[in-house]
Amino acid sequence: MNTSFLNRISAVLLATVSAGSARSQVVDVTATLDTKTVSVGQSSTLRVFARVVPAQQANADRIFSWYVDVLNTNGSVAIADYAAMQKSASDKDPSTSLTGTQEGANRRGVYDTFLNLPGAGISAPVELMAIPVKGVKAGQTLFRIQAGTGAGLSSDFLVAPSGGGAPLTGGNYSFAEAVLTVNAATSNIVVSISVTNAAAGAKGVALNFPVSAGFNFTAQYSDQLAGAASWQPLPGAPHNSGTAFDLTSAGRRFYRVAISPAN
Secondary structure, eight states, rough: OOOHHHHHHHOOOOOOOTTTTOOOOOOEEEEEESOSSSEEEEEEEEEEEEOOGGGGGGGEEEEEEEEEEESSSSSTEEEEEEEEGGGTSSSGGGGGOOOOEETTTEEEEEEEEETTTTTTTTSSSSEEEEEEEEEEESSEEEEEEEEOOOOOOOOEOOOOOOTSOOOEEEEEEEEEEEEEEESSSOOOOEEEEEEEEOOGGOOEEEEOOOOOOEEEEEEEESSSSSOOGEEETTTTSOOOOOOOEEEEOOSOOOOEHHHHHHH
């Protein structure tokens, strides 16, 4: 691809969007997390990828430029470290690159180019960015990628055609989401058990345990340790108050508390 054509695409990149312009979908955008579940204080990495749609790959030279927003729907659960964002495959030229602008837990107007990466996003997805994210409170958050806003660029994606001509434009964000689950700081909890005598030789067993927001706590019992299917929930599950009770005449009985995200 000659330099003059790339320069013309650069000019399109820096133009403003005309009112009512249609957006096609020439690039598929995906988002993944290195680890989908972390504990409070632990970190994962959000990675965003792009690839030219199969129907256009034979006609495309490369993804020339990209321009997206990163949305964090629950910033109280996890923090995205946008200052540590990596765009290892992109050009990172100061004149055509920006790591975006902070808006609450979101990042608006992140953009860059692949001028120095022939074939970018054609035969395989190309990584747009990698962002460290850290769990700060038990719960879940959804990271979502969308077309860029706030920087006044012409399109979220420009794809350079292999034979020259006007660039192809637009991104598909159907799979550009990733959910992070943050567990309480420890996966082990201490369960306090007290036993009292009841009528007809039965025993009353009271369980007490700590709970945290964003999770369901289910006290379970089993008359044998072997086999996951043998564990049954005590009445009133989930036991998010931190208490559960069992009335039993079994000769012996085992208890545990199972924890799962509320969502």
